[in-house]
Amino acid sequence: MNYKSLFVFPLFFIVxxxxxxxxxxxxxxxxxxxxxxxxxxxxxxxxxxxANGVWNNAELVFEGKGTADSPITLTVEELGKVTLEGASNLxxxxxxxxxxxxxxxxxxxxxxxxxxxxxxxxxxxxxxxxTECVIDNYNNPERQVQDYWITIYGKxxxxxxxxxxxxxxxxxxMIVGLDTEDSRENNHKIDHNxxxxxxxxxxxxxxxxxxxxxxFALENSNTLVESNYFDRCNGEHEIISNKSCRNTFKYNxxxxxxxxxxxxxxxxxxxxxxxxxGNNKPSTGGVRVINEKQTVINNYHIGLTGYRFRGxxxxxxxxxxxxxxxxxxxxxxxxxxNTFVNCDHIQICAGSDNERSAVxxxxxxxxxxxxxxxxxxxxxxxxDISGIKFENNLIGDNLDIGISKGFVKSKFELVKNKQGFLVxxxxxxxxxxxxxxxxxxxxxxxxxxxSKVDNSVALNSGKTINVEPGINTLFEAAKNSEPGDVIExxxxxxxxxxxxxxxxxxxxxxxxxxxxATILFERMTALEIQNGGSLSLTNIKFDGAKSPDYAxxxxxxxxxxxxxxxxxxxxxxxxxxxxxxxxxxxxxxxxKNTFADTISIQNSTFKNITGHIxxxxxxxxxxxxxxxxxxxxxxxxxxxxQGAALRLYRGGxxxxxxxxxxxxxxxxxxxxxxxxxxxxxxxxxxxxxxxxDITNNIFIDSKGMNMHLVVGEPIVNIFNNNMYNSEDVQxxxxxxxxxxxxxxxxxxxxxESYKLSESSQLKGKGTDQLDLGLISKN
Numbered sequence: 001m002n003y004k005s006l007f008v009f010p011l012f013f014i015v016x017x018x019x020x021x022x023x024x025x026x027x028x029x030x031x032x033x034x035x036x037x038x039x040x041x042x043x044x045x046x047x048x049x050x051a052n053g054v055w056n057n058a059e060l061v062f063e064g065k066g067t068a069d070s071p072i073t074l075t076v077e078e079l080g081k082v083t084l085e086g087a088s089n090l091x092x093x094x095x096x097x098x099x100x101x102x103x104x105x106x107x108x109x110x111x112x113x114x115x116x117x118x119x120x121x122x123x124x125x126x127x128x129x130x131t132e133c134v135i136d137n138y139n140n141p142e143r144q145v146q147d148y149w150i151t152i153y154g155k156x157x158x159x160x161x162x163x164x165x166x167x168x169x170x171x172x173x174m175i176v177g178l179d180t181e182d183s184r185e186n187n188h189k190i191d192h193n194x195x196x197x198x199x200x201x202x203x204x205x206x207x208x209x210x211x212x213x214x215x216f217a218l219e220n221s222n223t224l225v226e227s228n229y230f231d232r233c234n235g236e237h238e239i240i241s242n243k244s245c246r247n248t249f250k251y252n253x254x255x256x257x258x259x260x261x262x263x264x265x266x267x268x269x270x271x272x273x274x275x276x277x278g279n280n281k282p283s284t285g286g287v288r289v290i291n292e293k294q295t296v297i298n299n300y301h302i303g304l305t306g307y308r309f310r311g312x313x314x315x316x317x318x319x320x321x322x323x324x325x326x327x328x329x330x331x332x333x334x335x336x337x338n339t340f341v342n343c344d345h346i347q348i349c350a351g352s353d354n355e356r357s358a359v360x361x362x363x364x365x366x367x368x369x370x371x372x373x374x375x376x377x378x379x380x381x382x383x384d385i386s387g388i389k390f391e392n393n394l395i396g397d398n399l400d401i402g403i404s405k406g407f408v409k410s411k412f413e414l415v416k417n418k419q420g421f422l423v424x425x426x427x428x429x430x431x432x433x434x435x436x437x438x439x440x441x442x443x444x445x446x447x448x449x450x451s452k453v454d455n456s457v458a459l460n461s462g463k464t465i466n467v468e469p470g471i472n473t474l475f476e477a478a479k480n481s482e483p484g485d486v487i488e489x490x491x492x493x494x495x496x497x498x499x500x501x502x503x504x505x506x507x508x509x510x511x512x513x514x515x516x517a518t519i520l521f522e523r524m525t526a527l528e529i530q531n532g533g534s535l536s537l538t539n540i541k542f543d544g545a546k547s548p549d550y551a552x553x554x555x556x557x558x559x560x561x562x563x564x565x566x567x568x569x570x571x572x573x574x575x576x577x578x579x580x581x582x583x584x585x586x587x588x589x590x591x592k593n594t595f596a597d598t599i600s601i602q603n604s605t606f607k608n609i610t611g612h613i614x615x616x617x618x619x620x621x622x623x624x625x626x627x628x629x630x631x632x633x634x635x636x637x638x639x640x641x642q643g644a645a646l647r648l649y650r651g652g653x654x655x656x657x658x659x660x661x662x663x664x665x666x667x668x669x670x671x672x673x674x675x676x677x678x679x680x681x682x683x684x685x686x687x688x689x690x691x692x693d694i695t696n697n698i699f700i701d702s703k704g705m706n707m708h709l710v711v712g713e714p715i716v717n718i719f720n721n722n723m724y725n726s727e728d729v730q731x732x733x734x735x736x737x738x739x740x741x742x743x744x745x746x747x748x749x750x751x752e753s754y755k756l757s758e759s760s761q762l763k764g765k766g767t768d769q770l771d772l773g774l775i776s777k778n
Contacts, residue, residue, distance in 0.1 A: 028077060032058050039063060044096070045070035052077045057086040059110065061119060066096035068127070076101040079132070080449045093119035096127050103134040103450070108169075113151040114138055121180055124154040130162060132447045137166035141531075143562045143593040144625075146171040146205065152190075153183045160189070163446040165196025167235070168564040172207045173198065176223050178216040178244055188223045194446025197232040197454065199566045200258070202595045203625040204656035206235025212244025214325035217265030220246045227251045227438050229445040231452075236656045237309060238262040242269055249274060253440040258658065260285035260310050265324055267292040271299060273436040275421075276312070278304035278343070283658050285310035286343070288350075289335070290318065291328040296335045300435055302422060304343040308713055309655065312343030314350050315365075317383055318358040327351065330360035339369045339433050340378075341414070341422055346370070349383035361387035369433065371396045371412050371424045394428055457483035459506045459536045459568065466512070469493035474509070474519065475501045486510065489517035489540065496546065497521040503533035506568075510538035516575060520546045521555075530559045534568040542587075544579035551583035553611070562593035571601045579609040584643060584677050586611035592618040596628040605637045610675060612643035617687075624654030624711070626688070634665045635775055637754050642675025644703075650688035653711050661691040666766070668754045668773045669726075673703030682706040683726075692716045696766040698747055698754075698773040699726040709734035720767050722747065741765070747773065 029035045030051040035058075038048045044066045066072040074097070076082035083103045084090075087110040092099060104114055114135055118124035135149050148171050149164060159174075167173045173195065178184050195208050208230060211223050221244035232255065233239050239257045240249065243265040250272040254261070256279055263269045271287055276299065278284030285306035287296050296313075304312040318329030340346070349359055365388055372378060379401050390406025397409045412424040423433040442452060462484030467477045474495045477487050483505035489495060491513020500523045511517040518541045519526060526542065529535055535556070542555050555576060556569070569588070579585040587606065590596075599614065606613055614633075619625035631648060638645055645667075650660055664684070673683035684705040686692065692707065692715065704727030709716065716737035718729060723744055731737055748760040754774050756763050762772040 032060065035060060042072045044072060047073040047075060050074075050076045050082050050102075052081040055082065055084045055088060058084050058088040060089070061091045061093070062097060062099065063093040063119060063123070064097060065094050068096055071096040071098045071129075073098040073100065075099075089113065090115045091119045092117050092125040092128055092130070093123040094125060094128070097125065098129045098131070100132050103136070104138045105134070105136045108138055108140040109147050112147050114147070114149045116151045116153070117157055118151075118153040124182060125157055126154040127156045128154070129158045129160070131158070131160050132162065134163040134447065134450050135165070136163070137168070139167065139564050140169045141562060141564060142169065143564050143595070144170050148172055148175050150174040152176045152188055153180070155182065155186045156188070157186070158189045158191070160191045160193065161445070161447060162193045163196065163450050163452070164193060167198050168201075170201070170203065170205045172205070172210045172241075174209050176211040176221060176244075178212045178219050178221055184216075185220045185222050189226065190223065191226040191228065192440070192445045193228045194442065194452060195228060195230045195233055196452065198235045200595070200597060200629050201235045202627070202629060202657060202659065203623065204236060204654045207238045207241045208233040208235060209239070210241040210243060211247050212242070212266060214243055214265050217243050217245075217324040218267070219244055223247045225249045225252060227440045227445070229440040229442055230254045230257050231442065232256045234258040237658065238264060238656065242266055245269075248272070251436050251438045251440060253277065255442075256281045256284060258283035258285070258306070258310070260288040260306070260314065262288040263290050263294050265291065265328070267294070269294045271296045273298045273439065275299070275435060275439050276301040276304060278302065280305055280342075283310050285314070286312040288314040288316065289330055289333055290316045292331040294330070294333045296333070297337050298436070299338045300421065300433070301339065301343050302341040305345075307345040308347060309350060310658070311345035311347040311350070312340055313338070314347040315360055315363070315388075317349045317352040317356040317360075319356055320358045322358070327356055329358035331362055333360065333363040335363075335365045335368065337367050339424065341371050341424060342373055344372075344375060344378065346379045348379065348381045348385055348388070352382040357383075359384045359387055363387060364389045364391065366391040366393065366406070368393045369424055370394070370399060371414070372399065376400050377402070394426065457506050459484065459534055459570070460486055460508050461506075462486065464488055467495070469495055471496045472498055475499050478503065478507060481505070481507055488512040491515045492517065494518045494520065497523065497526055499523060500525045501527050502530050503527055503535050504530040505532055506534040508536040508538070509540065510536075511540055516541040518543050522546050522548065524548060524550055524553045525555070525557045527556045528559060529556070529567050529569065531561070531563040532565045536570040537572070537574050539573045541575040541577065543577055544581075544585060547579070547581065547585070549581040549583070553579070553581060553583070554586040554589040555579065556588045558590045558594040560591050563595070566595050566597045568597055569599045572603055574604045576604070576606045577608060579611065581610060584611035584675075585609060586615055586643065587613045589615045590618055590627050594627060598630045598632070599628050600632040601636060602632065602634045603636065605639075606641055607639045609641045610643070610677075612647055613638065613641060613645045615647050617647040617649035617685075620649060620651060622651035624650065624652040624657055626650035626657075626660050629659040630661045632663045633667060634663065636667045637670070637774065638667065638672050639670045641672045643673070643678045644680055644685050645669060645672055645683050647680065647685045648687070648689055650690070651710070652688070655712050658690060660689050662686070662689050662693065664694045664697060666696045666770070666773060666775045668698045668700070669702045670700045670754075671702060672699075678703075680706065690714050692718070694721065695719045696721070696768070696770070696772050698722045698724070698762065700724050700747065702726040705729045707731045709737070718742070720765055720772065722762055722772055
């Protein structure tokens with residue numbers, strides 16, 4: 001008797017019986033091993049279903065050979081009831097395979113892709129389809145660890161009706177790869193996908209879609225990107241980065257996206273019938289043209305505010321004899337039948353400098369409509385435009401283009417069409433402005449069974465928690481709070497923290513009455529913003545009297561660990577006093593790999609501090625990364641601050657990001673920056689900041705401002721500041737900046753206040769005709 005046979009047969013029977021066969025072609029699997037067995041035996045026409053529930057740490061390889069009439073399908077038992085979590089991913093390899101209904105959430109890929117259309121460089125997917133799948137906030141917790149969510153290789157694949165939202169770590173959301181011959185001239189179709197919000201990344205590598213790379217820029221991809229909805233995709237300057245030839249982008253909608261559809265490399269791109277909706281949000285843009293034989297036709301743009309490389313329309317200068325990975329001169333471009341409604345900036349020959357000196361040639365801008373309710377000058381010509389033919393463009397009768405040939409003024413009226421779009425109507429129009437019926441909407445993209453509702457919680461949107469004075473009562477209140485809650489402290493009361501309060505969701509802390517509550521703390525940090533946290537502080541006094549005498553103290557800090565969630569910090573009408581130790585004691589300090597959308601400090605007082613007010617200079621790798629997008633400092637008093645009021649750093653020469661944006665307005669700096677441990681020896685230290693508005697401030701007995709300009713065309717407006725008995729402004733790097741009205745006048749304040757006396761020469765000297773320095777809080 002063969003005893004081995006007796007044991008093998010029952011084991012084989014157990015494996016087969018654990019996979020439920022619904023009918024001749026449907027197989028329900030409940031584990032990765034069952035899935036692998038099903039895949040190994042799959043035949044054309046078979047359907048493999050993942051059983052309902054959570055599939056944790058499931059690395060799936062779906063390979064096989066179906067046929068056009070009988071593909072092999074991977075799907076789920078019930079749509080929306082199967083999730084792949086933890087360290088899960090999917091590789092697709094073979095022919096005529098269909099993947100439908102997978103949901104990736106609560107984890108991140110252990111490899112470089114969540115879903116890849118290849119097993120390796122030799123085994124890839126052809127004639128396959130990915131449909132009705134979801135990738136939702138499936139992020140590596142390390143902000144600067146790169147991965148992709150969907151990598152597309154092979155040929156003739158379709159990626160449609162997927163829901164892709166919330167990528168926050170480094171890496172492009174979706175890529176088309178051309179690194180092997182078998183993935184070129186691929187004829188992929190990417191259609192009807194919902195690309196949900198991607199927050200500002202603050203670094204290169206935040207694109208939503210990239211087709212090709214600079215290494216293969218002259219290879220044909222032949223990819224069609226059609227009827228997709230890009231919803232607030234703000235990762236970086238390039239929403240879409242086209243880096244190959246002969247791709248088509250049509251009927252896509254870009255909703256409040258900060259950036260542009262960019263023809264970065266490659267030729268013969270078609271951009272046809274897309275819709276760009278800005279709603280007047282900052283940095284929203286349209287199309288950017290670089291390279292040869294690009295066509296931009298029939299697109300509709302409204303309410304776009306972006307300038308320079310993120311204008312409503314941008315045609316770049318190139319580099320003479322440029323390699324494919326730099327800026328190839330615009331040649332033979334056609335820009336025709338496009339409509340621009342209330343868009344602020346049309347940029348021609350953008351990027352013109354000593355290197356990018358090759359102007360567009362043999363190109364045409366014709367039969368377009370330019371209308372704006374309020375602005376009269378939309379066009380900026382940065383260089384010679386003789387190589388562009390302008391013809392039959394209609395412009396509003398209030399516009400001044402700067403050139404007359406090729407533009408005809410017309411009286412327009414805005415009318416809402418059947419689709420709800422505002423379109424210009426004029427007797428001079430040959431044909432009506434129409435939006436293509438196949439243009440993407442939020443409703444006709446993505447999946448019907450997965451919500452597109454944004455579940456993020458805003459500050460000040462939750463319940464109010466009244467906290468009694470005492471030891472760690474504030475700590476307990478923060479610990480037990482919920483997102484959006486408001487913690488109210490008693491007027492004039494004291495609160496002692498013997499533990500650092502962790503802020504891991506949006507939270508507001510404020511004093512309920514007129515007299516500020518006082519927070520004292522015995523740890524090195526009072527409040528720590530963690531991943532997912534945002535903080536609003538109103539009408540509170542922070543006193544350093546009980547703080548330890550250690551190096552590295554800070555009232556507020558971010559987590560020392562990487563934070564993939566962007567945060568916000570608002571400080572209003574607060575006092576920070578006596579932050580004094582033998583070492584530096586900062587008000588706010590950040591860690592590397594953390595990023596704030598907004599930091600706003602207003603109507604507050606800082607007195608007797610040995611460190612810095614804000615140290616935002618931890619991204620020193622010089623790759624274009626930085627720590628905050630918008631920094632606002634307005635109507636504050638800084639008195640006897642040994643460190644800097646602000647240290648803000650953005651190094652490198654990468655032009656893929658917009659910020660930081662800086663506003664310093666109506667502050668008083670009195671004896672700031674003289675501390676022996678202030679290594680920058682300045683009151684304000686700025687490096688690589690992109691937009692600098694420093695206005696209406698008074699400096700007294702303070703160190704000066706040092707500013708180094710490094711990338712692109714930074715904007716520097718230093719207007720109407722008084723530097724009494726203080727050092728000068730020092731600017732290095734780029735030579736283009738604006739300094740006006742830099743005075744050295746004695747301020748003359750009213751007694752025991754920083755309000756200007758009636759005899760002060762600084763009264764009414766502001767750019768807003770108000771007094772320099774402090775303004776009324778009314």
